[in-house]
Amino acid sequence: MNHSKLAEILDTAAETSQAVPQLTLENNISEKDAYKIQNLSIKRRIERGEKLVGIKLGFTSKAKMEQMGVHDLIWGKLTDKMLINRDSSINIKKYIHPRAEPEVCFLVKKTIDKELKTIEEAKEYIAGYTVAIEIIDSRYQDFKFSLEDVIADNCSSAGLVIGPWNPIEEDLENLKVTLEVDGEKVQEGNTSAILGNPWNALFDATRLAMAAGEKIRYSSYIMAGAATSAVYIKPGQQIKASIEKLGEVEFGVRELV
Numbered sequence: 001m002n003h004s005k006l007a008e009i010l011d012t013a014a015e016t017s018q019a020v021p022q023l024t025l026e027n028n029i030s031e032k033d034a035y036k037i038q039n040l041s042i043k044r045r046i047e048r049g050e051k052l053v054g055i056k057l058g059f060t061s062k063a064k065m066e067q068m069g070v071h072d073l074i075w076g077k078l079t080d081k082m083l084i085n086r087d088s089s090i091n092i093k094k095y096i097h098p099r100a101e102p103e104v105c106f107l108v109k110k111t112i113d114k115e116l117k118t119i120e121e122a123k124e125y126i127a128g129y130t131v132a133i134e135i136i137d138s139r140y141q142d143f144k145f146s147l148e149d150v151i152a153d154n155c156s157s158a159g160l161v162i163g164p165w166n167p168i169e170e171d172l173e174n175l176k177v178t179l180e181v182d183g184e185k186v187q188e189g190n191t192s193a194i195l196g197n198p199w200n201a202l203f204d205a206t207r208l209a210m211a212a213g214e215k216i217r218y219s220s221y222i223m224a225g226a227a228t229s230a231v232y233i234k235p236g237q238q239i240k241a242s243i244e245k246l247g248e249v250e251f252g253v254r255e256l257v
């Protein structure tokens with residue numbers, strides 16, 4: 001299998017906002033191959049000048065697994081090109097069929113070079129957390145994929161909007177999560193839907209990174225995965241996510257040429 005060629009197909013799909021058929025329709029791709037393709041697609045971004053800013057987990061909640069029909073934790077990379085200022089607007093033309101989902105995001109204050117297993121341990125490495133919105137935009141037609149497809153596609157990563165940071169004070173368990181479109185609630189969930197507690201997603205992120213032989217650099221963002229299903233977004237809409245005690249964050253959707 002030509003991993004670089006497959007990485008190029010997905011990278012070009014993202015760059016040109018043109019969906020492509022699922023890679024697994026024509027290729028026998030293992031999970032290991034899929035991460036190799038993901039790494040090669042990230043390498044192309046780095047070569048174009050993008051900088052790594054963090055990592056994301058996917059399918060950490062039942063709501064997401066059921067919505068997308070897959071059943072395993074996945075992880076991908078975030079680059080500076082994906083960062084969207086809160087209260088700004090995105091141009092929908094830069095995406096294929098974007099969806100938004102509410103997430104918890106952690107901020108790393110000290111490079112993580114080992115698997116973290118307890119909150120006490122994690123406090124040395126994490127500066128704080130907040131509510132964030134992830135924009136996912138599968139490069140596959142109709143947003144349909146297998147687990148291997150979505151891993152190769154860097155877990156549909158396309159954008160992130162991060163709220164104001166909170167210090168580590170509040171417990172992250174059992175906090176109400178909502179996603180609103182134009183002031184109307186469209187999704188409601190709870191942080192406990194994220195592996196029982198978003199801290200568990202952070203621990204898993206450190207486990208996966210260490211298993212891949214990678215450190216998580218200080219100043220990285222770690223996205224814990226959505227607590228609810230994702231919703232398609234359209235021009236003219238204002239999208240807002242809130243998490244009880246953590247705050248809120250929003251952005252607008254515009255259509256520009």
Ligand code: OOG
Pocket residue numbers: 057058059060061064068101134136137138150155156224225226
């Ligand atoms: C894959 C990405 C999953 C999450 O938060 O669970 C994800 C997708 O749904 O397209 O980001």
Ligand code: MG
Pocket residue numbers: 056057058101103134136225226
């Ligand atoms: Mg997500």
